[in-house]
Amino acid sequence: MSDEKTADVLRKLDVLKTRFREKASGDINLVTLMAQDAIAGKGSSDDLLRAYQVLHRLAGSAGTFGFRALGDEARALELILKPFSENDGEAGESVEKVKDDLHHARFIERVEGLERLLNIEETSPDTAEMSESSKVDAAGQPVVLIVEPDQAAAERLSNALAPHGFNAYPVAPKNLVSENLSRISMVLIRDNVLIAQEQIPLSSGDRPPVICIGSSDTFEDRYRLAALGVDGFVSEPIDVPALADYMERLANEKLESGSGRVMVIDDDPELLERYSLILEGGGLEVRGVSSPSDILGVLSEFRPDIILMDVQMGRFSGPTLAKMLRFDPEWVGLHIIFLSSEEDREFQFDALSQGGDDFLTKPVSDRILVQAAKVRCYRAKQLDKLASRDSLTGLLKHSLANSEVAKEHARCQRLAHHSVVAMLDLDHFKQVNDRHGHRVGDLVIKGLANLLRHRLRKTDIIGRYGGEEFIVALPDCSIEDARQSMQAVCEQMSKIAFSGAGGTFSVTLSIGIAPLDSYEKPEDAIEAADRALYVRKSAGRNGVTIVNDLDSMKQGA
Amino acid sequence: MGESVAPLEKIMLVEDEEDIRAVAELALEAVGGFTLKTCHSGANALESLDVFRPQLILLDVMMPSMDGPSTLRAIRDKPGFANTPAVFMTAKVQPDEVKGYLALGAVDVIPKPFDPMTLSDRIREIWDNLD
Structure with missing residues (x-):
């Protein structure tokens, strides 16, 4: 089969898979209801027979759509029901037995557990090649x-x-x-x-x-x-x-x-091609540049973690290019590594003093090239994080979060989409610190940070504003969707059991949200979200409030 | 082998579940290049049999009202279909069950779930091994 045709089949399979997932979810609910009735003694033997048939169908079809774990479990549950599906007619006397057996097998819990298995997909070798291997389920959760x-x-x-x-x-x-x-x-x-x-x-x-x-x-x-x-x-x-x-x-x-973005600069197109292939083969993202005059353009667009650069490219010298890049404050921290056959210590020292960070001496083996690039990418990212990320939570620091929100505000104008900004604050956090100490308080802060990272999309902006206050921006999102997703965060947060001095406790969260693009300036939107947050605080905390001055705004809600 | 077997083209699938029919269409038509007629019930299959004249019939075992085995019996009673190869597809595949299906006159049993990308290969293999 041609690649194109395979891709087409896979795409169609994907559509069918989505349809199956929706239907299966309904089926699982149905089986849950029927099993609950049976245990409560309200069901008829017909119900159990139908539950049995539904499970049998799931057992036979789930695996075809890649939900193997779901299929296996449905099959196990089907076998539990099988005896009841066969002795129809004399069901009256076995009601107690049904109850007992189902209860004993933790049947309801297991049926409810099927819903979660719907999130576990096994990608066939074909699809794995086509799509990026995903270590997260459909909801983005690992x-x-x-x-x-x-x-x-x-x-x-x-x-x-x-x-x-x-x-x-x-x-x-x-x-x-x-x-x-x-x-x-x-x-x-x-x-x-x-x-x-x-x-x-x-x-x-x-x-x-x-x-x-x-x-x-x-x-x-x-x-x-x-x-x-x-x-x-x-x-x-x-x-x-x-x-x-x-x-x-x-x-x-x-x-x-294992990841990173590498920009390779070499005037020899064959070498450039080779390095790119090796690094890409090692799982890195690579952009090759053969003409030094293109560097600045590619840099700002590709934003690499590191640069691998030849020492001499025609009339351009690598060290001079490095020095030139450092003119721009934005690239002062960029990691630049020279690839060169130069073994002259003096020359290398000279190159480093002009703004290079490191050397790889040619010829370099493929394995070493990949490993060296990966290690340096990792280091570079760690350093970058130190500068831009909050050390406790790994979230964006206040100033960077603000500038990201401002960028999103500008994107709203340009792309004409709607985005939402949210301010979050943990309720009665001071008491947590007073009662359980700062170490426990830090865990609560981290707990919320991790929750946000998991619950929100990769494209969402999450920052720690300071103390127990957080900021979130949700690009391309309606205010109602934002309210729902923030409400879900509140509910999840309140369910986390932290262990403190006198046993476990939970912490709630108040959130104020405002439509980012409805305000002329991003800081006005942030202020509006903050106002909504305070409304929520005085209205009993633990929940989400949408800013109430929407009527007076240019675009309304 | 011995005699020259005509290449397999026309397959009939009897399956009550819509999702599985849709996947099988992809698997057998798009991937396998067969001509497929899907039927949602045994009765529906019996009606379509004379017009479509399949070379091979795939039967789901568990279907409401008329299940796979009864459908196969009814097919065997129709003139001209006494020997059409039939294959059962089922989630229950224990060795004794397979024996039971083969005793009903099926040439093979394909376990569910099946892999849509390789189903056609499996069916060609079954077809090529017919004697």
Whole structure:
């Protein structure tokens, strides 16, 4: 089949998949209702028969659309119902048995769990090539596997992680090997499973980070787990917010250590092509420039993490170009690495003193080139973050958040779309610090930051304004959609159980929102959102308020 | 092998579920290049049989009112279709169940879920192995 045709088939399959997902969601609800009736003794045997048929259908079709986990679970549930679907007629006497059996099998919980499995897609090899491998589900949440022989404990942990924005689901140890790693962002595994298997039961290579849950915590245990290659360790009892934060950090490190944007400047088109191919093959984004006079244009458009540059390109000298780039304050921090066969120390020293940061001596092996570029990209991004990101939460700092909001305001004018700005403030945060100490207070702040990162889109702007105050801008979003998504954040936040001095506690959140593009200046919109926030604070907190001066605005609501 | 087998072109699929019919259309028409007639029920299949004259019939096992096995029995009773190869598609594939389906006169059983990108290959394989 031609590529074009394959792409067409895959696109159509995608449409069918979306349709299936919607329908399956309705089916799951239906089965839940019927099972609830059966357990309450209200159902007829017909209901169970129908539930059985629906599950059978899901079992047979889900896998075709890539929802293998859903199909498997539906099949297991179908088998539980099978005995009841067969003895129709004498259903009257077995009502108690139905109740018992369904209750015993935790049938309702498992049926409800199907909904979550709808978010777990297995991409076929064909589609994996076409689309970017996605380690997140449709809602943008990372998928986390919990390998915990104690089913109840696994369910509890999965539920506790949900408010933090992690879509975690239990998996049996023996099934882990067959999991499609490309959709997994992290694995939580019970220590005795690891120790019994004496290895991480995942193919090595590009595996997701593995965090081990240990019941005992001794030096020997930790050393043993480290030797097995686990990436993180938490001991019981699990402090869920701390675990969530840990997971967040590991996932980000993993994400960032393998990626980066590299601009390669070389006047030899063949070398340029070669470097680009090697670096792209290593997973980096590359832009090649063969003519030095194009550098400035490409720079501001591509915004690389690092530049790899030849030392001499025709009449242009690399070090002089580096010096020239540093004229512009924007590129003062840009990492510039020279690729050269020069082994003359003097020359290299000279080049560095003129604004280069580092050397790679040619000939350089492919592996080293990729590795060196990756490490430097990672470093460059870390440095950039230090300067622009809030150190506690990793969110944008106040000033940068403001300028991002201003950029979005300008984009609204240009693209004629609507965007929303929101101000967020944790309720009674001072009491949290007073009662539980600053360390716990910091965890609450981080909890909200992680929640926002998970819940919102990649394109949304999230900043920490200071203290317990946050700013969010939602590009291309109606005020009503923004209200709903912010309301969801409030609800999630209130569900997170933090552990403090006297047991667990939760913290609520107040949010004010305003339509960014309805104000002449971005700072007016921010002020309006702030006013709405204070209205919400005095109206009982914990929720979202839309600014009420919309009528007086030029565009209205 | 021995005698020259005509290449497989016309397939009939009897399946009550709309989603699966849609995927199978993609899998067998777009990917496989077959001519496919889909039927939403056994009764519908019996009506279309004489006009379409399939070379091979794919049957879902579990369908309301007339299930796959009864549909196959009814097909066998129609003149001209006593030997048309039939393949069951089902989510239940345990060895004894497969035996049961084969005893009903099916040439093979394809487990559900199937992979839409390789379904056609599987069917060609079944066709090529017919004796």
